[in-house]
Amino acid sequence: MLAEYQLTLPPKTLDTAAPEARALLENAKAQVGFIPNMYARMAHSPGLLATYVDGYTRFREQSGFTPVEQEVVFLTISRENGCEYCMGAHSVIADAMSKVPTAVTDALRAGAPIPDAQLAALNQFVRVMVVERGLPGRAEVDRFLSAGYSERHILEIVLAIAVKTLSNYANHLFHTPLDEVFAARAWKD
Helix, strand or coil, X not given: CCCCCCCCCCCCCCCCCCHHXXXXXXXXXXXXXXXXXXXXXXXXXXXXXXXXXHHHHHHHHHCCCCHHHHHHHHHHHHHHCCCHHHHHHHHHHHHHCCCCCHHHHHHHHHCCCCCCHHHHHHHHHHHHHHHCCCCCCHHHHHHHHHCCCCHHHHHHHHHHHHHXXXXXXXXXXXXXXXXXXXXXXXXCC
């Protein structure tokens, strides 16, 4: 899903980014070997990029979700928001880094049933949180908690929704092109 209006701001580089954004771009390049197209665009707002990176890192390191569960959360949010860039990028991360079973990633991408009961419960609850704007019903919360998750996990999902909303919306506005390293898992809404 892309916004009707496309921002015309050119991607930032290490030479053109403000100091705060430059440091974040340098760190990304050191970690993954390149500056993701999304980061180069978000760098126009150092606060946006810094908030995204900080929240993303905290979710990855402190959420209490496994790497597989983290990808279920991120892919569910990105699919609900129709973010082509994040669906492609997180599908590759799910496959290569987080070791999500391909059947799970493919189901998330297609909006199909997930062949794992606990991951299916996570996907359903995250979807409810996004669609209902953080207003789940008691029955949805009870199902989520019965699947082995905790109330703290609900708060961590709120963090993930905030982080993915930043990236999803920025990508909608920029029409961010998918980086070549993610091209094998391109996705269209």
